[in-house]
Amino acid sequence: MMILTFNRAQYFHQNLTDNDQLCAFALGSELPSVYTLIGNKQEMALSSLNEQRRLEAIAKQCYECFMEDPRLQSVLDKYADSMMTSGMIMFHDVRLHAQSPGLTLAKYYCALKQTDGHLDRSMVWEKHLQWCQALSFALYEHCQDPRSDICYGEKTVIIDKPHNRQCYSYTTIQKPVSFQLNRYQYRQQPWQWQD
Numbered sequence: 001m002m003i004l005t006f007n008r009a010q011y012f013h014q015n016l017t018d019n020d021q022l023c024a025f026a027l028g029s030e031l032p033s034v035y036t037l038i039g040n041k042q043e044m045a046l047s048s049l050n051e052q053r054r055l056e057a058i059a060k061q062c063y064e065c066f067m068e069d070p071r072l073q074s075v076l077d078k079y080a081d082s083m084m085t086s087g088m089i090m091f092h093d094v095r096l097h098a099q100s101p102g103l104t105l106a107k108y109y110c111a112l113k114q115t116d117g118h119l120d121r122s123m124v125w126e127k128h129l130q131w132c133q134a135l136s137f138a139l140y141e142h143c144q145d146p147r148s149d150i151c152y153g154e155k156t157v158i159i160d161k162p163h164n165r166q167c168y169s170y171t172t173i174q175k176p177v178s179f180q181l182n183r184y185q186y187r188q189q190p191w192q193w194q195d
Helices: 009-017 019-026 032-038 049-066 070-083 094-099 103-115 121-144
Strands: 149-153 156-161 166-171 177-181 184-190
Touching (some): 009 019, 009 121, 019 103, 019 121, 032 049, 049 070, 049 103, 070 094, 094 103, 094 121, 094 149, 103 121, 121 149, 121 156
Parallel strands (some): 166 184
Antiparallel strands (some): 149 156, 156 166
8 A cells, every 4th residue: 555645646546446545545544653554554454452542542633633723623523514414515625635634534533523322433434435535536636736626525526627717527427418608618527436
């Protein structure tokens, strides 16, 4: 497993199509402390209770640090609240993820903490993975064009490029759609990556 980065397309594709790589991203493997813990494993399973406790301690530390920043606190709270929502949720925090290594891990920790007793941990993990898959693609697009406004949700990414008068979305449709409105080009593409 390689340390996650979004500066080359091969990492992006591996992260979106390789479940172990996606799990590592969801657990914050861009942090050296997390990578040291899980980065050299052939499988993603944290086999010992000690490893699980170490990861939880790292997650708690990230969470507490991020809760001191009002913007990140808002992101963490919205994420945890979204776990309890059945409707479509869109997140607008791609730039914060690009600036804040470990935010995926802190989000997962916050979601577990706030849903404790209300949702099964495996359900929280599955939803977190789905959102992290979309986030991976959103971060890749952000690296391609940082001026873009990007939001993401479960199997949905919307990339708005006002400087080019273009908007792209990837979502759960069967066939691509393209149209123009007031000299603004819109394209919808089918979501390409399976669970």
